[in-house]
Amino acid sequence: MFVCNFCRQRLLRSCTPRASALSASSAYPSRHAATLTDVAKSESNLQRPPIHYHYAADKSTDEHRIAIDRELKWLADPLKLADRVTALVKENQVEKAEQLCRQASSRMDCVVAWNRLVDHYMQGGHVKTALKTFNEMKKRAQFPDKYTYTIILRALSPPPGQLLPPQVADANATRAVSLYNSMTAPNSRVKPSLIHTNATLRACAFASNLDAFWGILGKLPASGPNSADHRTYTLILDAIRHDATAMLPDTTAVQRHMKRSQAAAHGRQIWQEVVSRWRQGYIHIDAVLVGSMARLLLISESIKDWDDVLSLIQQTMQIKRLIQPVGSSQRQIAHVPDAEPPINMSLTDQKQAEETADMPITKVFHPLAEPDSQELDVTTPSSKSRLAYVEPTNDTLSVLMDACSLMRIPKSAWAYWNLLITQYNIIPDLPNLHSQLRILSRSRSSERVVNLLSNLLTDPTKRRDLSPNALTFRLAMEACMRDKNNPHAPAHAETILSLMNQALAIPDPAVLEACISLPLLLNNDANIRAALDRLYPHVDVVREQFLIRPKGSFLSPAATRRKNAAVLFLKNLVSAIDKLMRKGVFKETDDEKIWGERRVKLCAAIGLAMNPAQGRAERVMLAGGDKARRV
Numbered sequence: 001m002f003v004c005n006f007c008r009q010r011l012l013r014s015c016t017p018r019a020s021a022l023s024a025s026s027a028y029p030s031r032h033a034a035t036l037t038d039v040a041k042s043e044s045n046l047q048r049p050p051i052h053y054h055y056a057a058d059k060s061t062d063e064h065r066i067a068i069d070r071e072l073k074w075l076a077d078p079l080k081l082a083d084r085v086t087a088l089v090k091e092n093q094v095e096k097a098e099q100l101c102r103q104a105s106s107r108m109d110c111v112v113a114w115n116r117l118v119d120h121y122m123q124g125g126h127v128k129t130a131l132k133t134f135n136e137m138k139k140r141a142q143f144p145d146k147y148t149y150t151i152i153l154r155a156l157s158p159p160p161g162q163l164l165p166p167q168v169a170d171a172n173a174t175r176a177v178s179l180y181n182s183m184t185a186p187n188s189r190v191k192p193s194l195i196h197t198n199a200t201l202r203a204c205a206f207a208s209n210l211d212a213f214w215g216i217l218g219k220l221p222a223s224g225p226n227s228a229d230h231r232t233y234t235l236i237l238d239a240i241r242h243d244a245t246a247m248l249p250d251t252t253a254v255q256r257h258m259k260r261s262q263a264a265a266h267g268r269q270i271w272q273e274v275v276s277r278w279r280q281g282y283i284h285i286d287a288v289l290v291g292s293m294a295r296l297l298l299i300s301e302s303i304k305d306w307d308d309v310l311s312l313i314q315q316t317m318q319i320k321r322l323i324q325p326v327g328s329s330q331r332q333i334a335h336v337p338d339a340e341p342p343i344n345m346s347l348t349d350q351k352q353a354e355e356t357a358d359m360p361i362t363k364v365f366h367p368l369a370e371p372d373s374q375e376l377d378v379t380t381p382s383s384k385s386r387l388a389y390v391e392p393t394n395d396t397l398s399v400l401m402d403a404c405s406l407m408r409i410p411k412s413a414w415a416y417w418n419l420l421i422t423q424y425n426i427i428p429d430l431p432n433l434h435s436q437l438r439i440l441s442r443s444r445s446s447e448r449v450v451n452l453l454s455n456l457l458t459d460p461t462k463r464r465d466l467s468p469n470a471l472t473f474r475l476a477m478e479a480c481m482r483d484k485n486n487p488h489a490p491a492h493a494e495t496i497l498s499l500m501n502q503a504l505a506i507p508d509p510a511v512l513e514a515c516i517s518l519p520l521l522l523n524n525d526a527n528i529r530a531a532l533d534r535l536y537p538h539v540d541v542v543r544e545q546f547l548i549r550p551k552g553s554f555l556s557p558a559a560t561r562r563k564n565a566a567v568l569f570l571k572n573l574v575s576a577i578d579k580l581m582r583k584g585v586f587k588e589t590d591d592e593k594i595w596g597e598r599r600v601k602l603c604a605a606i607g608l609a610m611n612p613a614q615g616r617a618e619r620v621m622l623a624g625g626d627k628a629r630r631v
Contacts, residue, residue: 102136121133122156127172143189158206201213205239233274243263264299264302274293293312306403319420322416394432444482512535532576532580571606
């Protein structure tokens, strides 16, 4: 019917169902796995309660951004911006200061403002926040300068006199080394200077990370602007000393002696380099460096090292030795206890020790001769000036007292003390005073103790800088106790008690106890009676300050020691009263009844200070003694 093939095919397609439709209708309904998962998620989301997001109106909102933008129009100068950040930080508006730095980063170079912010975090101990701010300023194209690195590196080591936990110190040292290594990278914009090196070395030294310490030190040039200076050598000597004193618990005496001797020898080698560069004019030395070398020698257990402290002071400060050196015929050291443990040395070690006895390293502390100005080369730094000697300080006086104390030379210690105070106008501080009092106490010089305290505490200029505490008068009273054979010792103790009453608002019970123990030890009735008259007015103060405390309160170890000293003071007063009553001393002045009542008051105070069981036993014992006297 259809001759044309095209027409025939068209007719067949119109009459036959589509294959896709047949296959779709005949197959089982199915879905893709991903589609089922999406459906499940959508159904579960429909079942969940709606989440309401609350956008807080903080510093990141548009209103605050607009306000900060308006403020930035008046802070076009980077210095004014930095001052504004500092003011905000002082007003505890740190978040606003941060946002101010962020929005200003796209307009100007504001590294100084970022530095103020980093410094605020580092000074507050927020190291992680400071480093986070440090990384953020780099992301905002505010590249850190040398001051940024200085702020961070210096703050990673604690200030003098402050200790950090070992974990914190180790973490800070790791951060400091990482930051310092990033500065030494080839692509670093800021290269490390000696200030950065010393700050990193100090952080490593406090953490006892000597591997990193010596690694950084080995990269320093031998000469030039970035070579080691006096601060670097101070850190080196302190690191050697800390490493030698940080001994393990199971270390023997011989091992401790060997390690400290090696540390002192290492310090001598370092000092030889210091003196060489000092004479050439490449570095100058200060009292801190001299004190570090002296304290390294003092940790040794050899009297030769202790004696070299005096030679060190003479070499660097031109303060002549006031005693002959060890080894001379005029120097006696038999009275000095031998601190060195017995060491069995082999023949080889003995021969090596004899050979090194006259080496230059053993004479490193000898006085230096001034170089002749005519022989100096005008091209060398040393030709511009002669050696600049160091002015002594309180630390100088401290190391001299320590050296004289170890060598048992109290006369030399007293001579150095007077020399530095009179000729160099050194005003002693409290550690200096305590060191001298210990030396005088060991030498039983109670008269010098009284004269020293009287001069220092009555002089207005010296009294202003000197604030004595309880330990000051304990050491002074200890000298009187050791000097008990001196007939003037009770009078010296009375003077010390008078000075304590003038200097301290609350008397120290240990000093009061020593004041009554001394006449009891001498067994002198007149001194005991005089001590009772002087000390009994302090009973009420001692009772209120050291014996009465709220129920259930906790006493610290120091408070416990003060309480025990107060109880012992009251007991000694009772013993003194009993001794005089037995001898009938009070009957001569008709004071027996008065002192009997005072004795009862003292016994009640003692019983109050002790626990109930001990208090009852004490009261029974004291009451028994009272009955025995009446009989």
